[in-house]
Amino acid sequence: MRWTYSPHARRLLTLGLAGLVLAIVTRRPEFAGVAAPALLVLVTWPADRRDRVSLTANLPAGPLIEGTEATVRVSISGSAAFAAAVEVEPVDGVLSGPAEIVPAAAGEQDRVAGIRLMPTRWGRYSPGMVLVTFTDRFHLTEGRALVQLPYINVRPNPARLDSGVVLSRLPSRLGEHPARSAGEGAEFYGVREFVPGDRQRRINWSATSRLGKLHLSTFAVERTQHVVVIADETTDVGEPGSSSLDLVLRGASGAISHYLRGRDRVGLVIFAGRLSWIGPGQGERHFHRLLDLMMSAPGGWERASGLTRLPRAALPPGALILIFSPLLDPRLIEAIRDLRERGFSVIVVDVLNAEPRHDNSRLSRLTTRMWHLEQQAIRYSLTQIGVPVVHWDGVSSLNEPLAPYTRRVLVAHR
Amino acid sequence: MSKGAGADAGLAGATRLPGRAIAAVGLLAAGLIAWAAYPLSTGRGGTKPAFAIAIVAAVFSVGQLAMRSARTRPWDGFSPTDRAVSRLSELILMVPWAELLTIAALALEALHPAPPWHTAVLGVALLGYLLAVHLAETRAGASALRAQLPLLGIGIGLTALAVGVAALPGLPAGPTAALIRAAAALVAVVVACLAVPVWLGRR
Numbered sequence: 001m002r003w004t005y006s007p008h009a010r011r012l013l014t015l016g017l018a019g020l021v022l023a024i025v026t027r028r029p030e031f032a033g034v035a036a037p038a039l040l041v042l043v044t045w046p047a048d049r050r051d052r053v054s055l056t057a058n059l060p061a062g063p064l065i066e067g068t069e070a071t072v073r074v075s076i077s078g079s080a081a082f083a084a085a086v087e088v089e090p091v092d093g094v095l096s097g098p099a100e101i102v103p104a105a106a107g108e109q110d111r112v113a114g115i116r117l118m119p120t121r122w123g124r125y126s127p128g129m130v131l132v133t134f135t136d137r138f139h140l141t142e143g144r145a146l147v148q149l150p151y152i153n154v155r156p157n158p159a160r161l162d163s164g165v166v167l168s169r170l171p172s173r174l175g176e177h178p179a180r181s182a183g184e185g186a187e188f189y190g191v192r193e194f195v196p197g198d199r200q201r202r203i204n205w206s207a208t209s210r211l212g213k214l215h216l217s218t219f220a221v222e223r224t225q226h227v228v229v230i231a232d233e234t235t236d237v238g239e240p241g242s243s244s245l246d247l248v249l250r251g252a253s254g255a256i257s258h259y260l261r262g263r264d265r266v267g268l269v270i271f272a273g274r275l276s277w278i279g280p281g282q283g284e285r286h287f288h289r290l291l292d293l294m295m296s297a298p299g300g301w302e303r304a305s306g307l308t309r310l311p312r313a314a315l316p317p318g319a320l321i322l323i324f325s326p327l328l329d330p331r332l333i334e335a336i337r338d339l340r341e342r343g344f345s346v347i348v349v350d351v352l353n354a355e356p357r358h359d360n361s362r363l364s365r366l367t368t369r370m371w372h373l374e375q376q377a378i379r380y381s382l383t384q385i386g387v388p389v390v391h392w393d394g395v396s397s398l399n400e401p402l403a404p405y406t407r408r409v410l411v412a413h414r
Numbered sequence: 415m416s417k418g419a420g421a422d423a424g425l426a427g428a429t430r431l432p433g434r435a436i437a438a439v440g441l442l443a444a445g446l447i448a449w450a451a452y453p454l455s456t457g458r459g460g461t462k463p464a465f466a467i468a469i470v471a472a473v474f475s476v477g478q479l480a481m482r483s484a485r486t487r488p489w490d491g492f493s494p495t496d497r498a499v500s501r502l503s504e505l506i507l508m509v510p511w512a513e514l515l516t517i518a519a520l521a522l523e524a525l526h527p528a529p530p531w532h533t534a535v536l537g538v539a540l541l542g543y544l545l546a547v548h549l550a551e552t553r554a555g556a557s558a559l560r561a562q563l564p565l566l567g568i569g570i571g572l573t574a575l576a577v578g579v580a581a582l583p584g585l586p587a588g589p590t591a592a593l594i595r596a597a598a599a600l601v602a603v604v605v606a607c608l609a610v611p612v613w614l615g616r617r
Contacts, residue, residue, distance in 0.1 A: 007510075007548075007551065008544070008548040008551075010510070010513065011510075011512050011513055011516065011544045011547065011548070012544060014510075014513040014516050014517065015516050015520075015540055015541070015544060018516060018517050018520050019520065019537070022520055022521075022524050025524075026524050028524070028530070028533070028580060029530075029576050029579050029580045030530035030531075030533040030534055030537075030573075030576050030577050030580040031520070031524070031533060032576050033530075033533075033534055033537060033572060033573035033574070033575065033576020033577055033579075033580075034520070034533060034534065034536070034537030034540070034573060034576075035537075036569045036572035036573050036576065037537070037541050037565070037566055037568075037569020037570055037572070037573060038541065038544075038569070039569075040565050040566075040568055040569040040572065041562055041565050041566065041569065043565075044565065085552075137561045138561055138562055138565075139548065139552070139558070139562075
């Protein structure tokens, strides 16, 4: 750490020296008197300064979510005789509050400063620098220590999704969605005639008395659903903070958390410069694995081949495929067609909220119009092969665009 | 990425301008320039340039404090206007305007024929201005200067002594001169009484 004169000391020194010089030059002793208070304060310059100071920054355990607040604790040990002021210089996309220093308790050397931070963008980055300024009681000397805060993992803020899409045909695994067959469940399915071996507690007495024969109620079997979320990270267009990549990640994490909460088996495919995927699974640990994959996947700037055919291991038969994409990469369009040809039920959430910039020239208007027509054609062609395309603006919840498919079961056509 | 829409007001409000302190700095700067420069016509050669420098320094010192408080970064752009604004911002932040104003005000006072008490008042005003700049810069309250108060008191006493010393030779014999001499001796005793405990306290 480097100790220097404080700006206050420099200003007092200027006043003192200027007064003395003018007193000599003009032979007017009152200028020496002007210099006196400043020079007298400077006499108290502290000679004893400790050079070694230890700073420790502790971040909250676990990942952060964009838009939520976290407190960083900075411990300062050493130079206890000097007052410490902690200041944060956050990077773009991070808001910080004032640091509040808690004085050291009796018998302790460390002082602790709590700094409130709010990351407003996802990613892995250092939230900024911490500047600790030590000053003596007369504010004449300053010691500055600049420390970079450790890297944090900020996850995208998951989009709200209250009711998910459920397929009509579900795999034979125990779950929470009532399927279209009778079994051990809670939802009423129908009434049939009693056969020996049936449980007596399920006898439907009103049907029995009406028909004169023993009848019993049947219930729908409850099954789980395989959901594979495909996040298209090949392109990132639009305004920072609400770009297509931001919306893809927010939408995908919202869908993942919703389906995992409903005890479905969820997998993730990252469609970027290279393909990364994790097969369907359940549980809290699986949720963290999926989000870690989403955050660690490389961007889509490299042009890798072999993306058009998605791996069979990542896509269990009968799975619901939810694709979050701006639909700008032709390889993904081909991959969606391939999925549909293989019989998967696919829903595309279109997150494109930008268009190419254009001036008002005739050529520019024409090219923009052609671009719009091309985009419409892509979406129309997907709809024609049985792939619904819904548009999400990133502002509202995912409930609105997915509402036509969440109110009833989605019939899977092969 | 940009800042999120749901930014917490408590976090965003961390960079509040210390308006009253900056206003105090501006008023003190204006006052001490007026005190040192008035009347402008009686000044020797170099008064007007010193006056102009003092005004520029005062304006930019207030601007510097406001920019530092608002934590505005230098303008970032490519057009000639943007670059000019960027250069001006850097200049305002870089130059020690308060020091420049101190020197210019003292030079203005030296260029005027003024009685010693006039210079002493300017000295006290300059000290107040520098302390106000310090408080505005650090966003501290006036209580931050409590430790310096005895020393400042002693220093102002010394200023009074210096004024007395400067005034004594020109005084005519009589009861007024005797009174001023007695007051100067009293101030010397008070300064000594204040200085000794502070000096012992440091030991």
